[in-house]
Amino acid sequence: MASATDARYGQKESSDQNFDYMFKILIIGNSSVGKTSFLFRYADDSFTPAFVSTVGIDFKVKTIYRNDKRIKLQIWDTAGQERYRTITTAYYRGAMGFILMYDITNEESFNAVQDWSTQIKTYSWDNAQVLLVGNKCDMEDERVVSSERGRQLAEHLGFEFFEASAKDNINVKQTFERLVDIICEKMSESLDAADPAVTGAKQGPQLTDQQAPPHQDCAC
Numbered sequence: 506m507a508s509a510t511d512a513r514y515g516q517k518e519s520s521d522q523n524f525d526y527m528f529k530i531l532i533i534g535n536s537s538v539g540k541t542s543f544l545f546r547y548a549d550d551s552f553t554p555a556f557v558s559t560v561g562i563d564f565k566v567k568t569i570y571r572n573d574k575r576i577k578l579q580i581w582d583t584a585g586q587e588r589y590r591t592i593t594t595a596y597y598r599g600a601m602g603f604i605l606m607y608d609i610t611n612e613e614s615f616n617a618v619q620d621w622s623t624q625i626k627t628y629s630w631d632n633a634q635v636l637l638v639g640n641k642c643d644m645e646d647e648r649v650v651s652s653e654r655g656r657q658l659a660e661h662l663g664f665e666f667f668e669a670s671a672k673d674n675i676n677v678k679q680t681f682e683r684l685v686d687i688i689c690e691k692m693s694e695s696l697d698a699a700d701p702a703v704t705g706a707k708q709g710p711q712l713t714d715q716q717a718p719p720h721q722d723c724a725c
């Protein structure tokens with residue numbers, strides 16, 4: 506697990522500097538919906554049934570190939586701050602994509618989606634892309650939120666929607682890959698429209714705290 510400091514100074518990642526783009530992605534949603542499990546499933550292909558304390562976890566890094574580009578994902582987990590349903594604004598800074606997660610067996614987590622969406626809209630970059638994910642779809646017997654309600658809410662908020670299971674590895678990879686694809690699509694659109702929000706040099710290995718993701722020449 507890399508720490509924020511390591512990434513900022515490019516220390517731990519020195520053997521992995523060869524990428525075309527780097528996207529910062531955040532996983533948000535109520536406590537215990539499965540965010541940490543989802544990240545571990547994707548980054549390490551592991552699942553721990555016990556509650557995994559998120560304290561001290563910053564992010565994981567995974568590099569994937571999409572559209573002939575090597576894309577380094579820096580995926581942030583919320584380190585328990587989600588219990589207060591507000592997360593420091595610094596956490597949102599520079600994020601290009603969000604996975605907004607609820608638990609299909611937990612009505613309260615679904616009801617909180619609107620609040621989380623407002624947080625994203627308030628604190629993140631305007632062009633940030635969001636996927637709504639109903640996690641724990643392996644627990645059909647305990648389902649309280651129908652797929653249809655999830656889909657309708659996503660449509661209302663303007664997000665794409667997946668149901669997934671970190672436990673059974675359903676739609677985890679697909680969620681991240683779709684998010685990467687829509688970030689790329691948005692970047693291309695912005696560049697076509699000469700959106701001044703997307704300017705600057707191609708992202709190098711050092712992370713910065715700047716608000717607008719600095720990619721100029723995405724062709725993906």
Ligand code: GDP
Nearest residue numbers: 536537538539540541542554557641670671672
């Ligand atoms: P977080 O607080 O959102 O990070 O949630 P965790 O990842 O810590 O998960 C909370 C609990 O839900 C843990 O006991 C996990 O094992 C369990 N969990 C997470 N994802 C799934 C899933 O897809 N299916 C099932 N059945 N349990 C899950």
Ligand code: MG
Nearest residue numbers: 540541558559
């Ligand atoms: Mg967690």
